[in-house]
Amino acid sequence: MTLKVLAIDDSRTMRDLLQVSLTESGFDITLAEDGIDGLDKLETAEPDVVITDINMPRLDGFGVIEAVRARADHRATPILVLTTESSPEMKSRARTAGATGWIVKPFDDVALASAIHRVTA
Amino acid sequence: MEPGAKVVTVMQGELSVSGDPTVVMSCILGSCVATCLYDPSARVGGMNHILLPGRRGEAVAHNKFGVFAMETLINELMHIGARKPKLVAKIFGGASTFDNGLAIGAANAAFVRDFLETESIPIAAESIGGRQARRVRFFPESGHAKQLLTAEAVPAEELRPQKPARDRRPAVPPGGSGEVELF
Numbered sequence: 001m002t003l004k005v006l007a008i009d010d011s012r013t014m015r016d017l018l019q020v021s022l023t024e025s026g027f028d029i030t031l032a033e034d035g036i037d038g039l040d041k042l043e044t045a046e047p048d049v050v051i052t053d054i055n056m057p058r059l060d061g062f063g064v065i066e067a068v069r070a071r072a073d074h075r076a077t078p079i080l081v082l083t084t085e086s087s088p089e090m091k092s093r094a095r096t097a098g099a100t101g102w103i104v105k106p107f108d109d110v111a112l113a114s115a116i117h118r119v120t121a
Numbered sequence: 122m123e124p125g126a127k128v129v130t131v132m133q134g135e136l137s138v139s140g141d142p143t144v145v146m147s148c149i150l151g152s153c154v155a156t157c158l159y160d161p162s163a164r165v166g167g168m169n170h171i172l173l174p175g176r177r178g179e180a181v182a183h184n185k186f187g188v189f190a191m192e193t194l195i196n197e198l199m200h201i202g203a204r205k206p207k208l209v210a211k212i213f214g215g216a217s218t219f220d221n222g223l224a225i226g227a228a229n230a231a232f233v234r235d236f237l238e239t240e241s242i243p244i245a246a247e248s249i250g251g252r253q254a255r256r257v258r259f260f261p262e263s264g265h266a267k268q269l270l271t272a273e274a275v276p277a278e279e280l281r282p283q284k285p286a287r288d289r290r291p292a293v294p295p296g297g298s299g300e301v302e303l304f
Contacts, residue, residue: 010205011192011195011240012239012240012241013188013191013192013236013239013240014188014192016239017185017188055196055199057204057205057206084189084192084193084196085196086300091302095304099304100303100304101301101302101303101304102301102302102304103299103300103301103302104299104300105189105192105299106185106186106188106189106299107185107299108299111299111301112301114301115301115303118303119303
């Protein structure tokens with residue numbers, strides 16, 4: 001079964017990168033351009049995994065994690081943070097909010113695909 | 122140089138951000154490109170200095186190194202108060218300083234232009250190409266930039282990278298890139 005990924009990033013360049021990488025890795029990808037857009041697309045995308053950036057307008061990655069976790073049908077959906085940030089404070093905040101993992105950009109195609117498979121196994 | 126100015130030299134592969142009106146960022150560019158970004162409302166700015174490993178003609182979406190260097194600069198600016206929709210760019214460099222037939226400078230400049238266009242960041246000023254090296258000074262708080270074309274074709278700094286000083290950091294975080302941590 002093809003895994004469905006909802007990827008949320010405000011950078012169009014990064015969305016293009018994710019589209020290419022995840023499609024080539026065999027995932028079915030839905031893109032969203034900020035946290036609000038991501039939450040709007042959550043129901044129709046029915047993702048097996050959510051990938052989110054941290055720094056975004058309107059609603060940031062922490063807000064996304066909290067809002068996804070607040071929905072009964074997504075309480076257990078894996079959420080991977082994909083960001084240029086690497087501070088322990090931000091990682092800890094994401095973990096407390098309910099994130100499943102943290103990936104530092106620039107990401108490696110194979111490592112990203114492998115992380116998605118691991119959290120959905 | 123202005124009296125009392127704090128000069129921050131941004132070497133290849135590094136970036137720096139500041140909202141301090143006494144800070145002047147400086148770099149010397151051959152085929153490298155420096156992107157200066159500033160938010161005129163928040164009065165903060167920053168500079169990066171990149172040389173891409175990719176080949177000419179590679180799509181922006183395939184040039185992760187360059188994308189990362191740009192995104193890190195934008196994120197660091199957001200940390201000190203900039204808003205991405207307000208950002209304005211000034212770009213410098215991309216000269217054909219090595220006479221080896223490889224259009225490295227042009228490829229670097231094309232990447233930066235494509236990236237800024239994709240991200241809808243306007244270019245307020247640019248000085249790109251040519252055969253001479255450039256010394257660029259950028260005042261991050263005001264967004265003003267000055268450049269001096271130098272006589273030498275290849276800046277010595279581009280041939281002999283120096284040790285980094287404070288107030289600037291490598292574009293790749295110490296934890297390593299692509300690091301995956303599952304909680």
